[in-house]
Amino acid sequence: MQAPQAITLDHEGVANESKHWVRLTAACNSKCIFCLDAEAQDGRFMSFEDICVEVRRGREEKHASRLVVSGGEATIHPRFHDVVAYAKAQGYRWVQTVTNGQKLADRAFFLRAVAAGLDEITFSLHGHTPELHDHLTKTKNGFENLMRAMIRAVRDGRVIVNVDVCINKQNVEHLEAIVALCSRVGVREFDLLHVIPQGEAFEHRAELFYDVDAHADALRRVFRYARVPGFHIWTNRFPVQHLEGLEELIQDPHKMLDEVGGRRVQFRRYLDEGTPIDCRDAKRCPHCFIEPFCSTLDRHVARAHAGGFDEFAIGAEFALAAHAPAGVRWLGVAALPPAPIGPLRIPASAVPAGTLLPPGSRVIVEGFEELDAALALGVEVELRLDRTFAEALLQSPDRLDDRCVIHAPTRPKASESLALDPDWRAFFLALGRRVRVENLPACLAPGTRLERAPRRLDTQLFHADGRWQIDAFVDEYVGEHYYARSLRCSACPVAGSCRGQHLQSLRAHGFVQLQPLTGEWAIDAAAQLLAWPADDPDPRLAAGAAPQAPPFRIPVPANRPVPFIDTEAGRRS
Numbered sequence: 074m075q076a077p078q079a080i081t082l083d084h085e086g087v088a089n090e091s092k093h094w095v096r097l098t099a100a101c102n103s104k105c106i107f108c109l110d111a112e113a114q115d116g117r118f119m120s121f122e123d124i125c126v127e128v129r130r131g132r133e134e135k136h137a138s139r140l141v142v143s144g145g146e147a148t149i150h151p152r153f154h155d156v157v158a159y160a161k162a163q164g165y166r167w168v169q170t171v172t173n174g175q176k177l178a179d180r181a182f183f184l185r186a187v188a189a190g191l192d193e194i195t196f197s198l199h200g201h202t203p204e205l206h207d208h209l210t211k212t213k214n215g216f217e218n219l220m221r222a223m224i225r226a227v228r229d230g231r232v233i234v235n236v237d238v239c240i241n242k243q244n245v246e247h248l249e250a251i252v253a254l255c256s257r258v259g260v261r262e263f264d265l266l267h268v269i270p271q272g273e274a275f276e277h278r279a280e281l282f283y284d285v286d287a288h289a290d291a292l293r294r295v296f297r298y299a300r301v302p303g304f305h306i307w308t309n310r311f312p313v314q315h316l317e318g319l320e321e322l323i324q325d326p327h328k329m330l331d332e333v334g335g336r337r338v339q340f341r342r343y344l345d346e347g348t349p350i351d352c353r354d355a356k357r358c359p360h361c362f363i364e365p366f367c368s369t370l371d372r373h374v375a376r377a378h379a380g381g382f383d384e385f386a387i388g389a390e391f392a393l394a395a396h397a398p399a400g401v402r403w404l405g406v407a408a409l410p411p412a413p414i415g416p417l418r419i420p421a422s423a424v425p426a427g428t429l430l431p432p433g434s435r436v437i438v439e440g441f442e443e444l445d446a447a448l449a450l451g452v453e454v455e456l457r458l459d460r461t462f463a464e465a466l467l468q469s470p471d472r473l474d475d476r477c478v479i480h481a482p483t484r485p486k487a488s489e490s491l492a493l494d495p496d497w498r499a500f501f502l503a504l505g506r507r508v509r510v511e512n513l514p515a516c517l518a519p520g521t522r523l524e525r526a527p528r529r530l531d532t533q534l535f536h537a538d539g540r541w542q543i544d545a546f547v548d549e550y551v552g553e554h555y556y557a558r559s560l561r562c563s564a565c566p567v568a569g570s571c572r573g574q575h576l577q578s579l580r581a582h583g584f585v586q587l588q589p590l591t592g593e594w595a596i597d598a599a600a601q602l603l604a605w606p607a608d609d610p611d612p613r614l615a616a617g618a619a620p621q622a623p624p625f626r627i628p629v630p631a632n633r634p635v636p637f638i639d640t641e642a643g644r645r646s
Contacts, residue, residue: 088325093131174219235262539626
């Protein structure tokens with residue numbers, strides 16, 4: 074059996090390889106009843122010239138080494154083979170396509186694709202029988218053609234072959250049979266996609282949506298194949314709280330960029346014009362994998378208009394202080410400004426000894442050796458702990474006073490969380506002092522003074538013309554705001570005030586670290602959290618309405634201009 078943490082690290086390495094998706098068509102030769110892109114399927118084929126521009130952009134701007142050609146159905150584009158060959162000529166290490174397999178059932182077509190340089194084929198198989206697969210895809214002989222293409226590709230041996238399955242009410246109890254069928258012909262890698270309320274899937278929701286708890290045994294029987302040597306199981310859009318005990322299968326959070334990229338035009342219109350995203354409504358959102366992302370984005374946009382941020386992070390662009398939203402407590406800076414601009418949140422390494430900081434400032438300390446000098450500045454001190462720093466504090470706990478705030482940093486990768494995170498609960502129990510703590514759930518900070526983590530608006534989220542950067546916001550969401558809770562957290566007395574733990578910590582250390590509060594600490598923590606200011610209302614209640622128009626903008630000279638988006642063609646160029 075493969076070790077879970079080894080699988081997590083292996084998946085992280087693959088998921089974080091720079092890749093670029095190029096849509097060749099807005100047309101398909103299947104009519105899947107769960108199709109997420111049905112609204113965009115208008116029959117268009119991108120011109121070969123436009124495809125080449127997009128292929129080059131992936132190399133020149135993103136430095137991508139992997140290209141995924143998709144649609145609609147990519148293989149029905151008349152120049153599919155030319156696209157593959159062009160991508161290899163531009164230096165892509167790996168070219169992959171996701172397909173229903175109908176065209177690849179033709180031997181000559183398959184051989185041309187391999188000769189052009191195709192490295193990987195992901196076949197979309199959704200049933201273990203012709204009746205089930207063809208019903209879900211509404212494609213006559215779809216199962217027969219796909220299996221013919223898959224068997225040929227496996228036997229040929231020159232391409233990697235894997236299978237994706239859209240898990241839904243019709244096939245969830247047959248998932249193991251689908252995997253077994255593919256395994257018999259030599260396929261060992263599977264991407265299991267949870268149905269989400271987009272496109273045709275929402276229209277057919279009564280037939281497709283299912284209760285994960287009711288089918289937990291069937292799902293786990295397949296998920297456990299991930300620990301069998303030679304098998305590779307990935308989940309896609311699967312609700313993370315149902316993967317407790319199998320945390321290595323939690324989708325790498327950086328894949329959120331792909332999810333957002335698929336609706337890039339809508340997000341751009343929302344951020345540029347205030348146009349509501351059309352799928353934001355109370356019927357869809359509770360079933361949607363990216364709903365927490367959309368709600369976080371809504372809250373950021375609303376706070377930028379109305380205030381509510383604690384920090385306005387300007388780095389070294391000190392002139393941007395004039396654009397600070399109402400009510401900020403600090404200006405986040407990377408260095409001392411040449412003239413006073415107000416209370417600062419600044420790294421201790423950027424503050425020379427003896428400097429007088431404005432009253433109300435906070436200094437960020439990232440190592441034990443910086444602590445004494447930071448305390449001598451006479452302002453708040455934020456201690457961003459890793460394992461080494463925590464061990465040093467346990468040797469000298471008296472160094473901490475009421476100016477000190479222990480901040481649990483989030484990590485951009487599970488590997489970093491695994492290497493750097495202290496055992497938080499054990500640390501606070503051993504510390505034996507009632508210290509101030511932020512950015513941790515109460516169950517991991519027993520006996521402390523709980524404080525809300527500062528809300529920060531970073532100017533890196535804006536383009537040079539002032540518009541929001543959607544890709545930068547995805548990065549911030551993954552790094553700072555992507556939290557989850559265990560199913561058992563609903564029994565905790567502070568469940569209504571707790572967002573859980575950061576996803577990379579859960580991928581590294583498991584959901585087991587989250588435990589409902591009991592005893593005196595449950596009473597103490599509940600009393601503290603009740604005293605916190607009420608959080609912003611859930612933006613879903615606004616049914617997708619724009620928080621305010623015109624959109625809030627901050628021009629940041631050092632940042633890149635927003636890419637041109639052809640909203641009619643629905644692509645970035």
